[in-house]
Amino acid sequence: NQPEVAFKRVMLKISGEALMGDLGYGLHPPTVERIAREVQSVHNLGVEICMVIGGGNIFRGLQGSAQGMERTTADYMGMLATVMNALAMQSALEGLGVFTRVVSAIPMDQVCEPYIRRRAVRHLEKKRVCIFAAGTGNPYFTTDTAATLRASEMRCEAIFKGTKVDGVYDKDPVKFSDAKRYDRVTYDEVLQKHLGVMDASAIALARDNNLPIIVFSLDEPGGFKGILAGQGTYTTVH
Numbered sequence: 001n002q003p004e005v006a007f008k009r010v011m012l013k014i015s016g017e018a019l020m021g022d023l024g025y026g027l028h029p030p031t032v033e034r035i036a037r038e039v040q041s042v043h044n045l046g047v048e049i050c051m052v053i054g055g056g057n058i059f060r061g062l063q064g065s066a067q068g069m070e071r072t073t074a075d076y077m078g079m080l081a082t083v084m085n086a087l088a089m090q091s092a093l094e095g096l097g098v099f100t101r102v103v104s105a106i107p108m109d110q111v112c113e114p115y116i117r118r119r120a121v122r123h124l125e126k127k128r129v130c131i132f133a134a135g136t137g138n139p140y141f142t143t144d145t146a147a148t149l150r151a152s153e154m155r156c157e158a159i160f161k162g163t164k165v166d167g168v169y170d171k172d173p174v175k176f177s178d179a180k181r182y183d184r185v186t187y188d189e190v191l192q193k194h195l196g197v198m199d200a201s202a203i204a205l206a207r208d209n210n211l212p213i214i215v216f217s218l219d220e221p222g223g224f225k226g227i228l229a230g231q232g233t234y235t236t237v238h
């Protein structure tokens with residue numbers, strides 16, 4: 001008894017930190033595999049899956065520049081970090097028998113394909129998971145913006161943002177026990193109240209393209225599949 005899903009094509013955005021487990025830095029292969037199984041269970045429903053993975057478990061441009069590095073160089077290092085994460089996820093997914101392509105905003109032909117929109121669409125049509133690496137290819141952006149951009153280009157019906165918490169709260173639920181979770185919240189409210197779902201450019205881009213963002217917990221086993229069927233707790237940014 002598979003859950004009914006209303007989605008044909010979705011974007012899954014996860015941070016790099018989601019792949020590090022309890023390590024505090026870098027990649028934890030069993031954690032990568034656990035998330036790959038979550039993706040596989042949704043793939044098995046016939047949903048076309050785009051993925052963007054951040055790089056914060058390895059390198060963040062802002063942190064590098066705070067320590068004296070030139071900002072754009074540091075950002076390129078951050079983008080390269082996302083390629084490593086994408087390759088790790090590709091390896092885990094293909095280990096489970098899910099055909100996966102990594103396409104990079106920065107061409108590196110020996111490592112993965114360059115991003116060419118029509119080719120990426122073709123991968124999705126052929127039911128390959130498509131991981132969009134190297135962010136937008138531009139410094140001063142984040143992978144949240146990259147996820148929103150690629151989701152728009154691929155005509156995804158929604159962005160699923162997997163996080164540590166099961167939605168958007170009015171304040172940090174880890175620090176405040178009386179934090180309140182929104183069921184639904186508008187893009188403008190997220191921007192005005194600085195709700196920290198995604199950075200402002202990503203939220204504005206999603207708003208301008210009418211792309212709902214569904215924030216849910218990645219720590220919940222079976223969570224991604226459940227959320228696609230409208231089960232469990234989550235917040236819709238619309």
Ligand code: UDP
Nearest residue numbers: 016054055056061075078135136141142143
């Ligand atoms: N980055 C960038 N342009 C992009 C996407 C990412 O310059 O379009 C760099 C930026 O330095 C960022 C790093 O890559 O800090 C890692 O991405 P992000 O911080 O979004 O990763 P996450 O927090 O999701 O793990």
